[in-house]
Amino acid sequence: MCEICPIERYLLRDMPSDSTLHASRSAERVLDLLQHVGERAPTALTEAAEATGIPVSTALRHLRVLADRGWVERRTDGSYQLGPTATRLAPADTGGATRDRLVAVAEPHLRGLAMDTGESCYLAVRSGDEALYLSTAEGTRTIRHVGWVGRSVPIAGTAVGEALTANDREADPFSNVGAAESDVGAVTAPIWFGDHVVAAISILGPASRFDRDSIRVLSPLAHRTASTIESALHAAT
Amino acid sequence: MCEICPIERYLLRDMPSDSTLHASRSAERVLDLLQHVGERAPTALTEAAEATGIPVSTALRHLRVLADRGWVERRTDGSYQLGPTATRLAPADTGGATRDRLVAVAEPHLRGLAMDTGESCYLAVRSGDEALYLSTAEGTRTIRHVGWVGRSVPIAGTAVGEALTANDREADPFSNVGAAESDVGAVTAPIWFGDHVVAAISILGPASRFDRDSIRVLSPLAHRTASTIESALHAAT
DNA sequence: CAGGGTGTTTCAGTGTGTGAAATCTGCCCA
DNA sequence: TGGGCAGATTTCACACACTGAAACACCCTG
Numbered sequence: 001m002c003e004i005c006p007i008e009r010y011l012l013r014d015m016p017s018d019s020t021l022h023a024s025r026s027a028e029r030v031l032d033l034l035q036h037v038g039e040r041a042p043t044a045l046t047e048a049a050e051a052t053g054i055p056v057s058t059a060l061r062h063l064r065v066l067a068d069r070g071w072v073e074r075r076t077d078g079s080y081q082l083g084p085t086a087t088r089l090a091p092a093d094t095g096g097a098t099r100d101r102l103v104a105v106a107e108p109h110l111r112g113l114a115m116d117t118g119e120s121c122y123l124a125v126r127s128g129d130e131a132l133y134l135s136t137a138e139g140t141r142t143i144r145h146v147g148w149v150g151r152s153v154p155i156a157g158t159a160v161g162e163a164l165t166a167n168d169r170e171a172d173p174f175s176n177v178g179a180a181e182s183d184v185g186a187v188t189a190p191i192w193f194g195d196h197v198v199a200a201i202s203i204l205g206p207a208s209r210f211d212r213d214s215i216r217v218l219s220p221l222a223h224r225t226a227s228t229i230e231s232a233l234h235a236a237t
Numbered sequence: 238m239c240e241i242c243p244i245e246r247y248l249l250r251d252m253p254s255d256s257t258l259h260a261s262r263s264a265e266r267v268l269d270l271l272q273h274v275g276e277r278a279p280t281a282l283t284e285a286a287e288a289t290g291i292p293v294s295t296a297l298r299h300l301r302v303l304a305d306r307g308w309v310e311r312r313t314d315g316s317y318q319l320g321p322t323a324t325r326l327a328p329a330d331t332g333g334a335t336r337d338r339l340v341a342v343a344e345p346h347l348r349g350l351a352m353d354t355g356e357s358c359y360l361a362v363r364s365g366d367e368a369l370y371l372s373t374a375e376g377t378r379t380i381r382h383v384g385w386v387g388r389s390v391p392i393a394g395t396a397v398g399e400a401l402t403a404n405d406r407e408a409d410p411f412s413n414v415g416a417a418e419s420d421v422g423a424v425t426a427p428i429w430f431g432d433h434v435v436a437a438i439s440i441l442g443p444a445s446r447f448d449r450d451s452i453r454v455l456s457p458l459a460h461r462t463a464s465t466i467e468s469a470l471h472a473a474t
Numbered sequence: 475c476a477g478g479g480t481g482t483t484t485c486a487g488t489g490t491g492t493g494a495a496a497t498c499t500g501c502c503c504a
Numbered sequence: 505t506g507g508g509c510a511g512a513t514t515t516c517a518c519a520c521a522c523t524g525a526a527a528c529a530c531c532c533t534g
Contacts, residue, residue: 021294021483024522026491027267027302034268035306035322046511055493057258060513065264069272078512085272103388149386151340258514261491263522283480292524297482315481 029054030062037072038086042079102199103135105232106191110137110201113225117218119205120145121225124188125198126164130154133202145184145204163188163200185210187218189226193233201226266291267299274309275323279316339436340372342469343428347374347438350462354455356442357382358462361425362435363401367391370439382421382441400425400437422447424455426463430470438463 032052037043040051049059063080066072070085103123110121114137121139124131130152138144155161169192185207191199203218210218269289274280277288286296300317303309307322340360347358351374358376361368367389375381392398406429422444428436440455447455 021298021301022521023302023305024263024267024298026261026263026522027299028306030261030264030267031271031302031306031308044511045513056511057493057513057515058491061258061261061491062264064258065260065268068260069265069268071268259491263491281480282482293481294483294524295522298522 026062029058030065033059033062034066034071034086037066037080038082041081042075042077043081044079048080102233106199106201106229107135107137109225109229109232110135113137113201113203113221114139117203117221119203119209119218122148122202122204124160124164124200124202126155131158131160131164131200134199139205141205143206145206148204159186159188160200160202163190163202164197166190166197183207187215187222189219189222191226191229191233193230198233199229201229263299266295267302270296270299271303271308271323274303274317275319278318279312279314280318281316285317339470343436343438343466344372344374346462346466346469347372350374350438350440350458351376353458354440356440356446356455359385359439359441361397361401361437361439363392368395368397368401368437371436376442378442380443382443385441396423396425397437397439400427400439401434403427403434420444424452424459426456426459428463428466428470430467435470436466438466 029052033048033054036048036051040047043051045060045063046056048054048063049056052059054062063072067074067080067083070083072080072086073083074080102125106123110123113121117139118141119139121137122133123135124133126132131154132152133148136146136149138146153160155165183206184204186202186204187210188200188202190197191201201222203222266289270285270291273285273288277284280288282297282300283293285291285300286293289296291299300309304311304317304320307320309317309323310320311317339362343360347360350358354376355378356376357373359370359373361370363369368391369389370385373383373386375383390397392402420443421441423439423441424447425437425439427434428438438459440459
């Protein structure tokens with residue numbers, strides 16, 4: 001998970017004025033522990049304490065508060081993982097929309113892109129350290145990519161993963177190529193909402209149809225469609 | 238969202254001994270605010286304060302900590318919604334598995350159930366206040382249910398929603414019928430992991446094939462397949 | 475224009491939160 | 505079988521962090 005370092009966090013903060021309404025240290029720490037568990041589950045007490053810089057007894061205290069409220073669960077081997085309260089948080093970085101709405105908003109644009117390119121186009125979201133394909137518009141060519149809706153691929157080492165973890169709007173639009181399988185060609189583009197990525201679209205097809213020349217055509221189309229979906233999301237919010 | 242009341246929470250807690258390692262009040266409160274935002278987004282400051290019983294200035298302090306760390310975001314109208322840190326928490330009530338693993342574990346059992354029943358069988362998970370269909374095994378009959386993977390239906394008023402919000406393992410196994418569309422028949426069963434529901438399976442088909450007699454046959458099959466998937470999940474953990 | 479509601483800041487006072495040290499527990503290995 | 509080690513848990517003295525009512529600011533509406 002690309003983590004906001006403290007300097008970035010400071011710059012991106014909610015910009016409160018110079019009030020003396022100081023943050024509560026406990027509140028910060030319990031959230032740091034929760035985030036650590038989310039990223040590194042299953043995690044032992046001493047591992048979590050070390051990772052967050054919190055003394056072990058203090059970390060134990062806060063992990064107990066998290067466990068009491070169902071945010072984490074203690075496994076039988078003593079390590080911690082996320083609990084039901086955490087996993088039930090509704091996805092909100094789709095602009096408050098549910099994934100279903102995201103799918104609905106994106107669907108005509110995916111169809112248009114599939115018509116324009118002839119290739120199958122997918123909508124993917126991030127789910128933990130994987131990219132989950134939510135919906136597709138199939139391409140028009142006889143040989144086409146099918147069947148990845150409901151499937152996940154790793155974030156690491158895939159173009160869609162790279163798009164979903166983008167943190168720079170000005171990134172090279174020709175960098176997001178390459179798919180999880182060697183005979184599959186991919187061009188992807190992130191869909192931004194505000195200052196973070198909520199989804200990505202992927203154009204997928206046989207690798208042989210994704211040479212340098214076709215990527216030069218497909219990539220701008222993908223990014224343009226992503227921008228159109230972004231606008232549609234804002235309008236729908 | 239079925240919420241654990243304070244008495245239940247106490248009974249279900251991590252059973253620490255009678256130590257004097259007291260919980261931090263701030264830690265408890267910031268988590269209560271986060272959970273409120275998760276359930277009631279978008280929510281105003283004073284609404285969140287009232288709902289959680291926290292004085293407004295204290296609620297503001299803690300919401301700023303949440304916002305600084307990306308757990309919540311302040312909207313332009315001043316209300317709060319969940320932020321990227323919250324929505325990126327990996328789903329863990331699938332026994333630590335990603336949804337992809339859940340899909341993988343369930344897939345042969347869904348195929349078996351589709352073969353046994355002839356009807357299309359789906360795997361669904363909860364996503365906020367909707368049920369999201371992750372995968373399917375299509376039925377063998379010429380007239381069959383298709384195409385709901387990637388789709389969501391409301392939790393409220395649907396059989397799959399009822400299965401996903403089950404909190405009683407001994408519930409009437411013939412209660413989970415009825416689908417989001419009137420010409421669709423549904424039989425569902427919750428998949429438990431520990432003491433909460435992580436997914437549900439649905440048998441879907443034309444409503445005309447889901448009369449009382451066929452439900453008496455399908456429902457036990459659905460529940461048995463759910464139990465088999467539960468066992469497979471435990472083995473895979 | 476006044477009232478009401480929401481959001482923000484201030485600051486005096488109270489008791490909470492801290493964390494090193496001590497202790498406990500379980501496991502491994504000679 | 506006993507010692508060592510690592511992780512987890514408890515204790516408790518102490519320092520200052522956290523609190524929240526009150527005051528203030530801002531915006532909207534009748």
